[in-house]
Amino acid sequence: MSAAGRVPVARALAWVDAATRCLEAEDSALEKAAGRVLAADIRAGAAIPPVDCAAVDGYALRAEESLGAGAYNPLAVAATAVELGEPLPPGTDAVVPFDQAEPDETGRVVLVEPAAAGANVDRAGAVAAAGALLVAAGTPLAPRHIGLLAQSGVASVRVVRRPRVRLVVAGTPRSSQPVDGNAAMLRALVGRDGGTVSEALLADVFGGGADIVLVAGGTGRGQRDRSAAALSATGSLDIHGVALAPGDTAGFGHTVEGVAVLLLPGTPVACLWNYELFAGRAIRRLGGHDGSLFYPSRPAVAAKKIVSAIGLTEICPIRRLPDGRVEAMAPFAEAGLASAVQGDGFIVVPETSEGYPAGAQILAYFYDEDRIRAEPAS
Amino acid sequence: MSAAGRVPVARALAWVDAATRCLEAEDSALEKAAGRVLAADIRAGAAIPPVDCAAVDGYALRAEESLGAGAYNPLAVAATAVELGEPLPPGTDAVVPFDQAEPDETGRVVLVEPAAAGANVDRAGAVAAAGALLVAAGTPLAPRHIGLLAQSGVASVRVVRRPRVRLVVAGTPRSSQPVDGNAAMLRALVGRDGGTVSEALLADVFGGGADIVLVAGGTGRGQRDRSAAALSATGSLDIHGVALAPGDTAGFGHTVEGVAVLLLPGTPVACLWNYELFAGRAIRRLGGHDGSLFYPSRPAVAAKKIVSAIGLTEICPIRRLPDGRVEAMAPFAEAGLASAVQGDGFIVVPETSEGYPAGAQILAYFYDEDRIRAEPAS
Numbered sequence: 001m002s003a004a005g006r007v008p009v010a011r012a013l014a015w016v017d018a019a020t021r022c023l024e025a026e027d028s029a030l031e032k033a034a035g036r037v038l039a040a041d042i043r044a045g046a047a048i049p050p051v052d053c054a055a056v057d058g059y060a061l062r063a064e065e066s067l068g069a070g071a072y073n074p075l076a077v078a079a080t081a082v083e084l085g086e087p088l089p090p091g092t093d094a095v096v097p098f099d100q101a102e103p104d105e106t107g108r109v110v111l112v113e114p115a116a117a118g119a120n121v122d123r124a125g126a127v128a129a130a131g132a133l134l135v136a137a138g139t140p141l142a143p144r145h146i147g148l149l150a151q152s153g154v155a156s157v158r159v160v161r162r163p164r165v166r167l168v169v170a171g172t173p174r175s176s177q178p179v180d181g182n183a184a185m186l187r188a189l190v191g192r193d194g195g196t197v198s199e200a201l202l203a204d205v206f207g208g209g210a211d212i213v214l215v216a217g218g219t220g221r222g223q224r225d226r227s228a229a230a231l232s233a234t235g236s237l238d239i240h241g242v243a244l245a246p247g248d249t250a251g252f253g254h255t256v257e258g259v260a261v262l263l264l265p266g267t268p269v270a271c272l273w274n275y276e277l278f279a280g281r282a283i284r285r286l287g288g289h290d291g292s293l294f295y296p297s298r299p300a301v302a303a304k305k306i307v308s309a310i311g312l313t314e315i316c317p318i319r320r321l322p323d324g325r326v327e328a329m330a331p332f333a334e335a336g337l338a339s340a341v342q343g344d345g346f347i348v349v350p351e352t353s354e355g356y357p358a359g360a361q362i363l364a365y366f367y368d369e370d371r372i373r374a375e376p377a378s
Numbered sequence: 379m380s381a382a383g384r385v386p387v388a389r390a391l392a393w394v395d396a397a398t399r400c401l402e403a404e405d406s407a408l409e410k411a412a413g414r415v416l417a418a419d420i421r422a423g424a425a426i427p428p429v430d431c432a433a434v435d436g437y438a439l440r441a442e443e444s445l446g447a448g449a450y451n452p453l454a455v456a457a458t459a460v461e462l463g464e465p466l467p468p469g470t471d472a473v474v475p476f477d478q479a480e481p482d483e484t485g486r487v488v489l490v491e492p493a494a495a496g497a498n499v500d501r502a503g504a505v506a507a508a509g510a511l512l513v514a515a516g517t518p519l520a521p522r523h524i525g526l527l528a529q530s531g532v533a534s535v536r537v538v539r540r541p542r543v544r545l546v547v548a549g550t551p552r553s554s555q556p557v558d559g560n561a562a563m564l565r566a567l568v569g570r571d572g573g574t575v576s577e578a579l580l581a582d583v584f585g586g587g588a589d590i591v592l593v594a595g596g597t598g599r600g601q602r603d604r605s606a607a608a609l610s611a612t613g614s615l616d617i618h619g620v621a622l623a624p625g626d627t628a629g630f631g632h633t634v635e636g637v638a639v640l641l642l643p644g645t646p647v648a649c650l651w652n653y654e655l656f657a658g659r660a661i662r663r664l665g666g667h668d669g670s671l672f673y674p675s676r677p678a679v680a681a682k683k684i685v686s687a688i689g690l691t692e693i694c695p696i697r698r699l700p701d702g703r704v705e706a707m708a709p710f711a712e713a714g715l716a717s718a719v720q721g722d723g724f725i726v727v728p729e730t731s732e733g734y735p736a737g738a739q740i741l742a743y744f745y746d747e748d749r750i751r752a753e754p755a756s
Contacts (some may be wrong), residue, residue, distance in 0.1 A: 002388075009715055031566075034566035039623065057600035066470055083598070083602055084600065136714075142566075143564075144650060146563050147559050147566075147646050147715050148716060150559025150562040151646050181527070181528025220461070221476065225435075225461075267462065272521070336526075336529075341512070341513060350657030367520065
């Protein structure tokens with residue numbers, strides 16, 4: 001493929017964004033909704049807690065009656081035993097923990113210090129007032145959201161439907177790979193990004209029932225490469241060839257029904273990076289997530305010069321040095337997926353850049369989340 | 379529960395570590411292994427690629443024969459058309475892309491510049507030499523690992539068995555919560571940490587078939603709180619009461635068969651933080667993951683004073699300000715899970731600390747991964 005025919009990565013990203021819209025909402029049981037994206041705001045139907053409640057196991061009493069209690073002036077006050085979470089009995093406004101009061105024979109309890117009004121009380125509405133926003137539309141539901149919604153009596157939620165991804169392996173086996181490993185990798189990627197996968201043969205690419213089609217392999221201009229021709233013949237091939245390394249034979253188009261089709265190069269590392277830049281973005285956008293790269297990024301310093309070709313957006317594997325700086329590894333074009341497995345992350349060198357000198361501040365993406373992994377202090 | 383009876387968080391963490399060991403290995407189809415932890419090193423059975431292969435579609439030729447080719451000295455050389463991934467024909471050592479050579483009528487191709495030996499060739503062993511380490515034991519398998527292993531012909535892997543978690547909801551419904559939402563939250567948390575959940579009644583806590591038991595609720599000292607007594611009566615209760623806010627009524631023990639049992643307070647936010655500090659750590663360690671807190675952390679600056687009680691490890695909710703500094707929100711003890719849902723993360727204030735002055739550098743944990751979420755440059 002000649003360099004002239006390749007479109008800039010920015011144009012391919014714009015194509016993806018124009019081709020993908022957040023899917024419609026569906027109902028999900030709250031219990032099954034972890035990781036799904038909320039499609040509508042959820043507000044509290046009632047205050048949480050609905051009334052003032054005990055925040056500890058103890059004696060509920062009227063704080064006013066304890067005024068003046070002290071070590072040299074023990075005071076007996078009317079009290080009712082309550083357990084954590086129980087509503088305060090009428091007329092009481094504080095709770096004294098069991099071990100800080102002594103019941104006497106009259107059914108009162110003896111205090112040696114005064115209680116403050118509101119002490120150990122969960123105030124009505126402290127977690128949420130009636131009608132307050134609990135979780136906003138667009139939020140990916142984490143366990144803490146599920147807990148708050150469950151506590152609020154929510155059993156079912158409106159979430160964005162999962163994208164249905166049709167995966168077509170169109171490459172022919174080659175001696176450089178004992179097997180075509182792209183299907184297994186792509187299934188894992190689609191699952192990570194919230195999609196569900198069905199597999200199909202190249203002949204079935206254009207059947208219904210999918211929100212997006214990924215075709216892996218057969219994207220080059222060799223005689224065995226039929227993916228682009230098949231898409232041209234039965235739908236539209238809008239872009240073929242992207243100024244990206246690795247993975248310049250990517251293609252973008254639509255079925256005749258208007259379903260987006262992404263052609264991913266069959267070389268495993270090119271398949272991976274085309275997925276990460278384009279297909280993953282499309283699937284995450286369909287599912288209501290934000291479409292940016294999956295990996296966390298942060299500024300880092302280049303320990304050595306990093307060289308890249310002008311005119312290509314290059315994904316360059318990096319490792320993190322013990323001092324926190326990063327250095328380039330053997331390029332993906334040479335070492336393939338091994339550079340992704342052995343490395344700590346990557347940088348994206350723009351088309352206009354020849355790379356960076358040693359000491360340059362660059363934006364680095366890391367595979368394994370940016371965790372310092374400190375132990376909780378104690 | 380009196381402060382005197384509560385053990386430091388460090389002691390509870392040490393209990394968890396002593397009670398949990400990485401589970402045994404089992405076989406998994408590679409395709410189903412995303413997120414599982416590899417139990418043994420995997421080495422390349424053969425070199426990848428096994429022989430020198432074409433890295434582009436083009437003409438394979440002997441570089442030596444192209445010496446001297448130039449715009450004013452076109453040279454016709456013997457060549458064989460090859461496709462990306464095909465082994466180089468014997469005697470050839472370079473590939474010239476189709477669009478950079480012109481076939482002539484004699485079956486040779488005409489070059490206007492010399493080819494370098496090795497140009498556009500994937501060298502045998504460039505991805506991995508035979509016997510080279512592909513993925514190390516202890517690695518959580520991401521899609522890129524699955525891709526490399528699939529490409530290497532690996533179809534099945536030895537991974538650490540998933541922890542089986544028995545979940546027992548022992549709390550009694552209280553008026554402050556329309557429903558007990560802990561089960562839904564805990565199921566989501568256990569799933570996130572790689573475990574599988576079965577639910578049981580308190581009476582069944584001590585049945586077989588689980589690697590760890592979580593009992594949610596009934597951990598206090600009220601009359602309806604029976605979790606600790608049940609564990610004492612039928613197994614061992616090693617710790618009851620931890621110097622942690624929220625969640626000081628946590629308990630730790632074993633069934634008579636030696637299975638670890640964690641008693642989690644029933645107040646939702648106390649349940650969450652006890653899970654995150656202790657139960658999640660236990661489940662991740664059982665599954666071969668590292669046991670540290672799930673959330674990514676990084677240094678941050680306190681925008682305002684943060685106050686905490688001496689003698690308690692306090693989990694303090696924070697929000698991130700537009701300038702990147704963080705500030706404390708309404709404490710979990712007051713606002714419950716709402717502070718976790720509305721906040722951006724938390725800090726862990728040690729027992730020995732009264733908090734931090736404005737401007738202090740603190741270690742902050744963030745819920746939503748530390749992603750700058752920059753667009754890929756292009």
